[in-house]
Amino acid sequence: MTVREKVQGLGLYPTREPVILALLSALAIVGFLAVGGLSRMFHAQQEALANRWFTRGTGDLKDGHFDLAVGDFRAALRYSRDNYDYQLNLAQSLIGLKKTDEAYAYLINLWEREPENGLVNLELARIAAQKGQTEPALRYYHNAIYATWPGDQEVQRRSTRMELIEYLLGIKAKPQAQSELIALAANLGDDPALHQHVGDLFVQAQDYEHALAEYRLTLKSDHHNSPALAGAGLAAFDLGRYSLAQRYLQVAVAVNPGDEQSADLLKTTDLVLQMDPYQRQISADQRNRIVIEAFAAAGDRLNSCAATVNSSGTRSYESLEQSLIDSWAKMKPKINERDLRRDPDLTEKAMDLVFEIERQTKTACGAPTGTDLALLLIAKLHEGN
Amino acid sequence: MDLSPNSQTGTAVENGPANLMTAVPMHPRGALLRSVFREERLFLVLSVFIGIFSGLAVVCFRFAIDWCRIYLLGSGATLSTARLLLAPSLTGLVIAVLVIHVFPLARGSGVNQTKAALYIYNGYIPLRTAIGKFITAALAIGSGHSLGPEDPSLQIGASLASALGRRMRLSRDRMRLMAPVGAAAGLAAAFNAPISAVLFVIEEVIGRWTAGILGSVVLSAISSVVVMRWFLGSESLFRIPAVQLERPSELIAYAILGVVGGFASVAFSTGITRLRPRFKALPRWTQYFQPAIAGLLIGIIAVLGAPQVMGAGYEYIDEAMHGQFTWQMLAILAGLKIVATMLSFVSGTPGGMFAPTLFIGALLGAAVGGAEHVFLPHLSGSPGTYALVGMGVLFAGFLRAPMTSVFMVLEVSGNYSIIVPVIVANTIAYVISRGLQPTAIFDVLTRQDGLDLPSMEEQREENILRVEDAMQPPSGPVLDAEQPLEDVLRQIEESPSDIFLVRLQPSGWSHITKQEIRTKVNEGKGAVTLRSVLPMRHLPVLHPDHPLDMALRYANQWPLVPVVSRADLHKLEGVVSERDILNRYRAFEEESGD
Numbered sequence: 009m010t011v012r013e014k015v016q017g018l019g020l021y022p023t024r025e026p027v028i029l030a031l032l033s034a035l036a037i038v039g040f041l042a043v044g045g046l047s048r049m050f051h052a053q054q055e056a057l058a059n060r061w062f063t064r065g066t067g068d069l070k071d072g073h074f075d076l077a078v079g080d081f082r083a084a085l086r087y088s089r090d091n092y093d094y095q096l097n098l099a100q101s102l103i104g105l106k107k108t109d110e111a112y113a114y115l116i117n118l119w120e121r122e123p124e125n126g127l128v129n130l131e132l133a134r135i136a137a138q139k140g141q142t143e144p145a146l147r148y149y150h151n152a153i154y155a156t157w158p159g160d161q162e163v164q165r166r167s168t169r170m171e172l173i174e175y176l177l178g179i180k181a182k183p184q185a186q187s188e189l190i191a192l193a194a195n196l197g198d199d200p201a202l203h204q205h206v207g208d209l210f211v212q213a214q215d216y217e218h219a220l221a222e223y224r225l226t227l228k229s230d231h232h233n234s235p236a237l238a239g240a241g242l243a244a245f246d247l248g249r250y251s252l253a254q255r256y257l258q259v260a261v262a263v264n265p266g267d268e269q270s271a272d273l274l275k276t277t278d279l280v281l282q283m284d285p286y287q288r289q290i291s292a293d294q295r296n297r298i299v300i301e302a303f304a305a306a307g308d309r310l311n312s313c314a315a316t317v318n319s320s321g322t323r324s325y326e327s328l329e330q331s332l333i334d335s336w337a338k339m340k341p342k343i344n345e346r347d348l349r350r351d352p353d354l355t356e357k358a359m360d361l362v363f364e365i366e367r368q369t370k371t372a373c374g375a376p377t378g379t380d381l382a383l384l385l386i387a388k389l390h391e392g393n
Numbered sequence: 394m395d396l397s398p399n400s401q402t403g404t405a406v407e408n409g410p411a412n413l414m415t416a417v418p419m420h421p422r423g424a425l426l427r428s429v430f431r432e433e434r435l436f437l438v439l440s441v442f443i444g445i446f447s448g449l450a451v452v453c454f455r456f457a458i459d460w461c462r463i464y465l466l467g468s469g470a471t472l473s474t475a476r477l478l479l480a481p482s483l484t485g486l487v488i489a490v491l492v493i494h495v496f497p498l499a500r501g502s503g504v505n506q507t508k509a510a511l512y513i514y515n516g517y518i519p520l521r522t523a524i525g526k527f528i529t530a531a532l533a534i535g536s537g538h539s540l541g542p543e544d545p546s547l548q549i550g551a552s553l554a555s556a557l558g559r560r561m562r563l564s565r566d567r568m569r570l571m572a573p574v575g576a577a578a579g580l581a582a583a584f585n586a587p588i589s590a591v592l593f594v595i596e597e598v599i600g601r602w603t604a605g606i607l608g609s610v611v612l613s614a615i616s617s618v619v620v621m622r623w624f625l626g627s628e629s630l631f632r633i634p635a636v637q638l639e640r641p642s643e644l645i646a647y648a649i650l651g652v653v654g655g656f657a658s659v660a661f662s663t664g665i666t667r668l669r670p671r672f673k674a675l676p677r678w679t680q681y682f683q684p685a686i687a688g689l690l691i692g693i694i695a696v697l698g699a700p701q702v703m704g705a706g707y708e709y710i711d712e713a714m715h716g717q718f719t720w721q722m723l724a725i726l727a728g729l730k731i732v733a734t735m736l737s738f739v740s741g742t743p744g745g746m747f748a749p750t751l752f753i754g755a756l757l758g759a760a761v762g763g764a765e766h767v768f769l770p771h772l773s774g775s776p777g778t779y780a781l782v783g784m785g786v787l788f789a790g791f792l793r794a795p796m797t798s799v800f801m802v803l804e805v806s807g808n809y810s811i812i813v814p815v816i817v818a819n820t821i822a823y824v825i826s827r828g829l830q831p832t833a834i835f836d837v838l839t840r841q842d843g844l845d846l847p848s849m850e851e852q853r854e855e856n857i858l859r860v861e862d863a864m865q866p867p868s869g870p871v872l873d874a875e876q877p878l879e880d881v882l883r884q885i886e887e888s889p890s891d892i893f894l895v896r897l898q899p900s901g902w903s904h905i906t907k908q909e910i911r912t913k914v915n916e917g918k919g920a921v922t923l924r925s926v927l928p929m930r931h932l933p934v935l936h937p938d939h940p941l942d943m944a945l946r947y948a949n950q951w952p953l954v955p956v957v958s959r960a961d962l963h964k965l966e967g968v969v970s971e972r973d974i975l976n977r978y979r980a981f982e983e984e985s986g987d
Contacts, residue, residue: 040449047452047624082470109716112716
């Protein structure tokens with residue numbers, strides 16, 4: 009700076025500086041007020057546009073027009089970039105369009121902002137489940153179960169847990185599904201439909217004891233609930249409680265004659281009850297008749313199976329079948345009412361051979377039906393006794 | 394500007410542009426110093442006001458762009474074909490008329506105009522330029538031209554500052570600095586990143602660091618950002634993703650991004666620098682249609698499936714950072730954005746290249762990251778991390794502001810763990826870009842416009858001559874101030890030199906001529922010490938690392954200047970004279986000529 013330049017400001021600043029600063033301050037205030045007015049106008053317009061597009065998007069999402077909804081929510085986000093609901097709805101629309109990667113990107117951001125949001129965790133769990141990523145899927149499902157939900161939290165958490173159970177059953181993780189089901193069953197309330205659904209899930213998880221309990225709870229308030237009756241019959245059947253199964257299935261078939269599955273199961277149950285020589289309530293003669301009948305049925309099954317095996321030429325089974333045929337032929341002369349009456353151990357020996365025949369023929373020739381199936385179930389029932 | 398004293402009135406007359414002309418009375422020296430102090434203080438206070446006014450202007454500019462977009466292109470995310478084609482092309486016609494007839498200075502780069510104000514026009518930028526830039530750039534960006542609001546914001550800030558400086562009748566030096574101070578404020582508000590804005594203005598416009606400048610630039614940038622955040626909120630331009638770098642070996646992935654970004658930068662800048670003169674050389678009447686045709690072509694790109702290339706595109710940077718495009722789509726969009734921005738810029742449509750640069754960088758980065766993930770799935774970097782690094786890469790490679798590029802990414806991401814990938818990638822991109830295109834884009838544009846502004850990049854790279862390059866060993870003995878004159882005379886009698894350095898005790902240096910010593914001895918003072926007859930002249934000292942132009946200042950006043958060690962001020966490393974310095978400069982010129 010030259011001396012002359014420095015001189016320039018000399019008379020100017022001492023006299024003018026305060027006035028200038030005051031003027032500039034006043035100007036800044038006026039500017040702030042003016043821009044504040046514009047800003048209010050701008051933000052109001054942005055908000056209105058955001059709401060308009062969001063409303064439109066919500067409608068499109070509800071109607072299943074995911075592509076339109078995506079455009080609407082994107083437009084809404086243009087005016088309110090960080091709006092949580094807009095992003096969540098956009099993610100849901102993207103999921104609807106099967107653009108899971110894009111949806112995941114939005115959801116993971118939302119999750120970072122609110123890790124305790126139930127819906128976000130649920131959607132992330134669904135995406136992870138869809139991609140076959142079990143560990144993150146389980147993590148997000150559990151997060152969702154314990155997360156914060158709008159509205160009725162219990163209902164949301166319950167339905168999330170049910171979804172988790174269905175997912176676990178889908179990936180054949182039955183022990184984990186059973187644990188979740190037990191936790192779920194503890195907080196079900198009195199809704200019979202819910203108990204019935206949980207009963208079904210227990211059946212899928214092969215936890216028949218709990219399933220039966222759930223069906224019973226359903227039937228307590230709705231005695232003629234056909235699916236619950238059928239479910240209870242099935243659960244009791246699988247538990248080997250055939251008398252109980254028979255009672256439930258009889259009512260189920262009576263209430264819903266079109267229920268063929270229950271009718272078939274009832275037939276098998278009837279057969280099991282007819283063919284079981286170990287029932288307490290039957291007389292000795294009746295027991296002996298059952299043993300003779302079972303022995304004959306096992307022989308028929310063995311012969312027909314041997315014919316099938318011989319025609320297919322499976323050597324490993326051939327030798328097995330032969331030893332069973334020999335055993336059966338050797339015992340056959342003794343299996344009559346007189347010998348059975350005379351030798352109480354013969355009943356046991358005969359039934360052991362019958363059960364062995366049914367087991368081996370199942371392995372060699374496939375699952376049996378009718379009497380053979382009943383005998384196999386009886387074998388299973390008395391295993392270890 | 395020229396200052397000449399008026400002897401009759403005792404005033405200094407400043408001869409500059411008409412509105413700068415002023416006359417003030419002369420004052421004594423003490424008052425003068427006080428006034429200087431006052432001006433410095435006032436300059437700092439003014440910087441705050443510049444920031445406030447620039448912030449307000451940039452907020453209005455942002456509103457204007459959004460309103461233009463809503464009314465010209467529509468408020469939805471999916472735009473109709475008619476609007477996509479008509480809005481940019483018809484608006485292009487209006488812009489051309491405005492630029493040719495009403496606001497001729499609205500055309501061109503705001504950075505270069507601010508530099509021109511600093512180096513040529515004594516800080517003068519007409520307010521009309523700001524108004525023109527505001528209107529035309531808002532129309533252009535709002536209608537979908539592939540340009541950004543940062544450069545116009547920078548120029549609006551510079552123009553407002555210049556106008557304020559003129560009103561305040563600041564001295565010439567202060568006036569020159571007003572434009573860069575305003576530019577920093579405008580850029581900071583547009584970017585919502587005060588540190589990057591300050592660095593950019595220092596690195597690319599002013600080119601030097603001094604406390605006075607830095608203070609003003611920082612004050613204006615911060616105050617403008619505060620104003621901007623007051624009205625628009627503090628959220629950054631895009632949502633910042635989580636940044637990860639688990640293994641140092643992953644730096645190789647970022648290095649690849651640096652290579653790709655370097656070549657993309659060269660392609661982008663080569664396209665602009667080659668096409669721009671050809672467009673300018675077309676007949677004048679075509680200038681009415683150039684922005685319209687560019688707009689139509691951009692509209693066609695949008696209709697064909699890439700509406701993302703329209704406008705500044707920050708929302709798409711945000712989407713790219715959050716993995717909402719496949720890497721193939723990202724690469725296509727980055728390529729199309731280069732084409733669209735070239736079209737918009739070379740057609741003379743007002744608007745800046747910062748936002749497109751960030752867009753291209755972010756999408757290219759995310760594309761490279763995505764492609765690398767396909768082949769190397771174990772890489773931990775998210776698409777967002779690559780997009781962030783990619784922005785810095787293009788900033789370094791295309792705008793050639795290496796330091797700003799690093800700090801911009803850090804400031805925008807707020808995450809310092811990204812610094813190593815950013816430095817690696819940016820450096821590679823910068824080196825490739827420099828290697829393939831030696832002149833930076835801003836400098837090429839300046840030269841195409843017929844101006845010769847100093848190139849900050851060239852200045853940074855300039856070889857500086859230092860004192861050690863010119864210094865010589867002393868031609869005669871170094872004398873001790875405590876020696877008797879007779880001894881001294883004996884010592885120097887045979888020496889061809891006429892002038893000798895004297896080492897003073899306990900410290901300092903002086904010099905004396907052979908003739909002076911002889912005279913004193915002839916006067917009968919042979920027994921007295923050299924100190925007692927030395928004239929009162931303490932020599933300034935130089936160190937070998939001092940710049941040579943500093944030595945020139947002293948050599949002008951002293952026949953011989955000692956060059957001493959910084960570790961021991963008594964240890965003489967050499968001497969420099971005016972002749973040595975001039976010889977060295979001459980030799981340097983010849984070396985440069987070769």
